[in-house]
Amino acid sequence: MASDAGDPGGNVADREVLAFDLYGTLVDPIAIAGELGQVLGDSDGREAARLWRLKQLEYSFRLTAMGRYEDFRWVTSRALDFALASLGAPLPDGQAQRLVELYDHLQPFPDAVPALRALATLGYELAVLSNGTPAMIASCLGNSGLGDFFGQRISTDEVRVFKPSPVVYRHAAGRLSVPAGQVRLVTSNAFDSVGASAAGMRTAWVNRTAAPFDTIGAQPDLTVPALDRLPAALAG
Numbered sequence: 001m002a003s004d005a006g007d008p009g010g011n012v013a014d015r016e017v018l019a020f021d022l023y024g025t026l027v028d029p030i031a032i033a034g035e036l037g038q039v040l041g042d043s044d045g046r047e048a049a050r051l052w053r054l055k056q057l058e059y060s061f062r063l064t065a066m067g068r069y070e071d072f073r074w075v076t077s078r079a080l081d082f083a084l085a086s087l088g089a090p091l092p093d094g095q096a097q098r099l100v101e102l103y104d105h106l107q108p109f110p111d112a113v114p115a116l117r118a119l120a121t122l123g124y125e126l127a128v129l130s131n132g133t134p135a136m137i138a139s140c141l142g143n144s145g146l147g148d149f150f151g152q153r154i155s156t157d158e159v160r161v162f163k164p165s166p167v168v169y170r171h172a173a174g175r176l177s178v179p180a181g182q183v184r185l186v187t188s189n190a191f192d193s194v195g196a197s198a199a200g201m202r203t204a205w206v207n208r209t210a211a212p213f214d215t216i217g218a219q220p221d222l223t224v225p226a227l228d229r230l231p232a233a234l235a236g
Helices: 029-040 042-066 072-086 093-105 112-121 134-144 166-176 190-198 227-235
Strands: 017-020 125-130 152-155 183-187 202-206 222-224
Touching (some): 029 093, 125 166, 152 166, 202 227, 222 227
Parallel strands (some): 017 125, 125 152
16 A cells, blocks of 8 residues: 555544545546437537536636535536537527436446445545535436445535635545545546645546646646556555
8 A cells, every 4th residue: 555545444543535526537427418419419519518517617616716606506507508508509498407417317437336346345435525416416326326335425515615615625524534634535627636635635636538737736646547547556
């Protein structure tokens, strides 16, 4: 086991808890492009999925910077409205709502279940830390088959700000009953890794696309090209 990783089977006082981002790390929001493609055509479907995700994150950042809060279901719905308007493809309210509800049915990346199974076998405590509302998290984990891996499910809704506010990561450490330095955030989102590091957490960045890392914060403590490489990286 790496020297900073802690012993997952050791005393509660020194264990490392792994807190996983949900959207983009465990489940794939861009896969919604297939559903969007059935409504808008393949090309527009892919672009709508990309714009939807980008605007969803941007709105969460802007709301937090403004000191305003709307929950992630609301943010997701307004981001879809923007994506559709950008493509000149407005949809009836009922159809747009059905697309928003797809967030409750996102499927896991192929590397997610093998990684979680291996980490649970090694004795790690696994948690989810997500911008999603408690209901969104519960539905997504239940429908994706990932729910049994996670004893703790922590929503930013509990503190009414979004990542990467330090309030989120400090709250998560409190919910997990360990110091922030004994939590490792596992995420594919560079802004999330930077935010967790700034709040005192350890980090593991899942870089599936070989992208460059952000240039405004600490580099991740670990970087892996796929989630199923994480168990070996922690042990290395």
